[in-house]
Amino acid sequence: MARKHAASALAVMTALTLTACSTGDDGGSGEGGLSGTITVLTNRTDIVETTLRDYVTEFQKTYPDIDVEFEAITDYEGDVSIRLNSQDYGDVLLVPNSVTKDQLPQFFEPLDTVDALSATYRFIDEQAYEGQVYGIATFGTANGYVLNKKVWAEAGITEPPTTPQAFLDALEAVGEKTDATPYYTNYADGWPLSQWQNNQGSFAGAEAVQIRDAQEAPWSDGNEQYALDSLLFDVVAGGLSEADPTTTNWEESKNLLASGDVATMVLGSWAVPQIQAATETVGGAPEDISIWPMPWKTDDAFQSRVGGDYKLGISKHSDNKAAARAWLDWFVTESTFAVDEGGISPVVGAESPDTLKDFDTFGVQQIELTPSPAGQESLDSDIYNEAEIDLFGDQYRRALIDVARGAGSGDRLSFFEDLNSRWDSARIANDG
Structure with missing residues (x-):
């Protein structure tokens, strides 16, 4: 695939590389006098x-005296x-989802202000605190569900369902008319369950987080959180997912969807x-996967929340912050990683990836979430942490699946009532 980066970003990033993060061992050779190992x-x-080592080869054409070592x-x-x-977490790293915004300054080096970087990068508000940016997206991603279109077509569905019931009906058709498992939860690995939460905004719009934080009972009919988790509950309760979720496997799930043995996964x-x-x-064929x-x-249009994937940050304890910054800037602006991953470039003005052709066909509106107001950057995480509801984790959705399949006590109503009670108490405790 051809590179699709905004050429104008290079001059900007070169300037940033040479001026930012001046502490550490800059050495005496290479572009800007940068050298050392990160x-x-x-x-x-x-x-x-493989691919990451190839990127290093390209990087060293500009920075021959910076050695890059990976820890996978x-x-x-x-x-x-x-x-x-500890202080031992490398020089450059993906910011873990467990880090709340108010914790960013404890662990990461500030890269620049939101105002300064917003002209060059997308998604920068997602890892910013008090006006400072601490992480830049490796690429952007659109959210929805990945499907094997050939299997869906065999079941008679060639366009996206427009209601939750229509979605369930489509999965039932897959189960009745094909040999495929309609839906795969990836329950055992756990982390794929967080992909459901990444669809926040697809129902409530760009201010989805602020709307939820103001609600006493987000898991009530008509609210986005209810819509997301009810759909997962109904898929499982309806027998439309794998027979034993405890035996799922992420790597194998990719093969199952590719071959048509599985039809659908929220990713x-x-x-x-x-x-x-x-x-x-x-x-199977690559064109079957979309x-x-x-x-x-909303207003007769599908919406997909578009946001940054993992963000690259620089350790606050790095001994070579200038070289680390050189790698970070080069990786997000000059490597082909975003294109290779079928992702949306984090660089403003880059072309849309081929992976989203169906979004163009069906008129899907891409929305970015509205940043939280100043002083409330961590309100959402403060609430769900206080409530012990891991919105972006796997525990409560595993529990939801267990209830839906009859392996846990209670029912949908009692499960959601408990979530609402804990949420509202935490909201009040955090002056929500």
Whole structure:
């Protein structure tokens, strides 16, 4: 695939690289006199010895005296979140989702102000606090569900369902008319369940977070949180997912969707190229794999929340912050990572990726969430942490699935009542 980066960003990023983060061992050679070794933490165990090394080769054409070493971590969220308690977490790393905005200054180096970087980058508000940016997206992703269109077509569905009931009906048709499992939860690995939450805004719009934070009972009919979690509950309760969720496997799920043994998974657009690649070994065709919007419309249009994927940040304890900044800037503006991943470039003005062609076909509106007001950057996480509801984790949705499949006590009503009670108490405690 051709590179699709905004050329104008290069001059801006070169200037930033040479002026920002001047502390550390700058050495005496290479562009801007930068040299030394940096360690980059990554969750991409699958490409650490291939694609990522190729990027380093290109990087060193500009910075020949900076050596880049990767540390690939399988349980990235769990392991790195623990390592943040030490000073040993590399020089450049993906900001773990467990880090709340008010914690960013404790662990990461400020990169510049929101105002200064907003002309060059998208999604910068997502890892910013008190006007300072601490992480820049590796790429952007659109959210919805990834599907095998060939399987759906065999079931008679060639356009995205427009209501939750229509979505459930479509999955039932898949189950009745094909040999595929209609939906795959990825319950065992857990982290894919957080992909449901990434669809916030698809129902409530750009101010979805502020709307939820003001609600006494988000898990009530008519609210976005209810819509998201009720749909997952109904899929499982209706017998439309795998028979035993405790045996699911993320890597295998990509093969199952690619081959047509599974029809649907709620994931971001980042997953499309990975599953398309799997068709080469398990059968099927790359064009069978696409992403469609969640099954509801606003003003007669589908909406997909578009946001940054993992953000690259620089450790506050790095001994070579200038070299670390050089890698960060080069990676997000000059590498082909965003394009290779089928993602949306974080650089303002870049072209839309091929993975979103169906969004264009069906007129899906891409929306970015409205940043929280100053002084309330961490309100949302303060509420859900106080309530012990891991909106972006896996525990409460695992519990929801257990209730839906009859392996947990209670029912939908009691489960949601408990969530609402805990949420409202936490909201009041945080002056919501």
